[in-house]
Amino acid sequence: MKRWLLGALLAALAASAVAQAPLPWSDDEVKAIARHGPWPPPAPSDPSNRVAGMPNAIVLGEHLFNEPRLSADGAMSCATCHVAGRDWGDGRAKAMGRRELDRRTPSLWNVGYAHWFGWDGAGDSLWSQSIRPILDPREMAGDAARVAGLLREGKALACGYERAFGHRPNGDDEKLLVDAAKALAAFQATLVSPRTPFDAFRDALVAGDREAAARYPLAAQRGLKIFIEANCAACHFGPRFTNGEFGDVGIPFFTRPGEVDSGRLDGLGKLANSTFNLLGKHNDDASGASALRTRHVQRLHSNFGEFRVPSLRQLGSGPFMHNGHFATLEDVVKHYSEVNPDRLHSDALPLVRPLALTSEQSADLIAFLRTLSAEAPPRPTPPPLCP
Amino acid sequence: MRLLAALIGLLIAVPAWADCPLDLGRGTGIVVFSSHYLIAFRPDPLRIEVGEPFSLLFNVCTKNDKPAELVAVDAQMPEHKHGMNYRPTIVSLGEGRYRVDGMVFHMPGRWELAIDVRAGEESERLSHEFVVK
Numbered sequence: 285m286k287r288w289l290l291g292a293l294l295a296a297l298a299a300s301a302v303a304q305a306p307l308p309w310s311d312d313e314v315k316a317i318a319r320h321g322p323w324p325p326p327a328p329s330d331p332s333n334r335v336a337g338m339p340n341a342i343v344l345g346e347h348l349f350n351e352p353r354l355s356a357d358g359a360m361s362c363a364t365c366h367v368a369g370r371d372w373g374d375g376r377a378k379a380m381g382r383r384e385l386d387r388r389t390p391s392l393w394n395v396g397y398a399h400w401f402g403w404d405g406a407g408d409s410l411w412s413q414s415i416r417p418i419l420d421p422r423e424m425a426g427d428a429a430r431v432a433g434l435l436r437e438g439k440a441l442a443c444g445y446e447r448a449f450g451h452r453p454n455g456d457d458e459k460l461l462v463d464a465a466k467a468l469a470a471f472q473a474t475l476v477s478p479r480t481p482f483d484a485f486r487d488a489l490v491a492g493d494r495e496a497a498a499r500y501p502l503a504a505q506r507g508l509k510i511f512i513e514a515n516c517a518a519c520h521f522g523p524r525f526t527n528g529e530f531g532d533v534g535i536p537f538f539t540r541p542g543e544v545d546s547g548r549l550d551g552l553g554k555l556a557n558s559t560f561n562l563l564g565k566h567n568d569d570a571s572g573a574s575a576l577r578t579r580h581v582q583r584l585h586s587n588f589g590e591f592r593v594p595s596l597r598q599l600g601s602g603p604f605m606h607n608g609h610f611a612t613l614e615d616v617v618k619h620y621s622e623v624n625p626d627r628l629h630s631d632a633l634p635l636v637r638p639l640a641l642t643s644e645q646s647a648d649l650i651a652f653l654r655t656l657s658a659e660a661p662p663r664p665t666p667p668p669l670c671p
Numbered sequence: 672m673r674l675l676a677a678l679i680g681l682l683i684a685v686p687a688w689a690d691c692p693l694d695l696g697r698g699t700g701i702v703v704f705s706s707h708y709l710i711a712f713r714p715d716p717l718r719i720e721v722g723e724p725f726s727l728l729f730n731v732c733t734k735n736d737k738p739a740e741l742v743a744v745d746a747q748m749p750e751h752k753h754g755m756n757y758r759p760t761i762v763s764l765g766e767g768r769y770r771v772d773g774m775v776f777h778m779p780g781r782w783e784l785a786i787d788v789r790a791g792e793e794s795e796r797l798s799h800e801f802v803v804k
């Protein structure tokens with residue numbers, strides 16, 4: 285009888301311990317976890333864009349983002365592919381423009397904090413990246429004259445331009461195209477993903493609040509341990525879970541038989557040849573400081589087959605990777621668990637190696653990754669351009 | 672501590688080095704030396720953040736007080752077998768002082784800085800280790 289009581293008591297104690305205590309975390313682990321916050325960070329700034337952060341430019345940018353008249357056939361806008369309700373992506377493995385593209389539409393969450401844009405980093409500013417789809421014949425197939433015409437002659441847009449830039453739309457077509465892109469950038473920089481269960485845990489851990497920390501599911505805590513142990517943060521670093529640079533994790537990069545997407549290598553060539561890069565005349569930052577990375581970046585052999593390290597916040601439901609190679613998060617984790625080191629194209633970076641996770645460990649890692657997302661409030665309709 | 676004692680011993684033994692200004696402002700500097708060179712440097716800003724560009728301020732001195740040249744600065748992660756994604760540039764500020772711009776340590780972990788210096792015919796590589804978190 286007594287034995288039975290003791291057993292029950294112990295079982296009850298054990299159960300409550302599971303429910304109420306966070307896993308033990310070492311000082312080093314707490315420090316590593318702290319580096320993934322706080323969230324949200326201060327609003328992004330962009331000295332290369334003179335209207336960044338300005339409310340009237342943000343409103344104009346949102347209208348332009350939804351404006352199909354920017355495209356040649358008047359049928360495609362940025363929002364066709366970057367859908368608000370789909371985490372600013374389109375849920376497709378490969379984007380569909382006037383024909384299917386080779387890459388997946390990336391989410392635009394937190395894009396204002398990036399310093400390289402596109403999967404290959406061919407863009408060095410949010411505004412220059414926003415010009416690409418307007419001009420690309422496979423996407424909106426527009427041109428500078430069409431955009432400039434809309435700003436000059438579209439009644440509401442001309443008025444919105446004047447409010448955003450402080451003068452009537454003047455200057456040549458190319459300048460107006462760049463201004464439109466700068467308003468688009470001002471808008472996109474406001475897309476900051478919501479706080480997540482991970483952020484609550486991270487803050488509780490840093491504050492030493494065990495009770496609050498214990499509210500974070502144990503599976504996610506175990507998954508976070510795996511994330512730290514496997515050194516995922518070598519690349520998925522910082523509050524956005526990306527160091528903003530490029531890597532090769534062994535995703536096949538054949539686009540069609542005999543053709544490859546060389547990723548960063550090609551991106552750096554495009555960057556250097558672009559009239560819209562930060563070394564050009566459209567950069568509003570007279571100090572030149574914003575062009576530092578563009579000036580110093582070097583093209584390396586190892587850039588072949590490298591793609592930008594994606595943020596792990598607000599991952600959405602997939603597909604994943606630059607070409608939508610994996611349909612689900614389960615597939616992604618299976619890849620990291622079983623990756624064949626011979627598949628890595630770079631000089632055997634020991635950073636990615638088969639983790640050989642058990643099915644419980646895989647489930648834990650997925651549980652952790654899912655806590656980096658939260659439901660975003662629905663997007664309200666943008667305020668009118670010129671009320 | 673032992674390093675400091677060695678350094679002080681060295682400074683006393685080599686008169687020319689006593690004139691080598693080790694402080695690069697803000698009261699901080701990292702010092703590396705060989706039998707020919709004494710190099711003081713510090714990052715600017717002082718704290719190196721993962722993925723953020725920084726500069727290095729250098730002061731290069733030689734044993735015989737001959738002018739020395741900072742030829743190249745580079746860094747790599749020995750464990751990961753890769754270097755930086757950016758190519759730093761060196762600006763001479765005169766009298767053995769240099770400014771190196773465009774450094775970026777894009778991953779957390781151990782980075783090994785390689786400093787190539789030359790005085791006349793003699794060139795040498797000195798190194799220093801950073802751990803960024």
Ligand SMILES: [Cu+2]
Nearest residue numbers: 748751753778
């Ligand atoms: Cu590394």
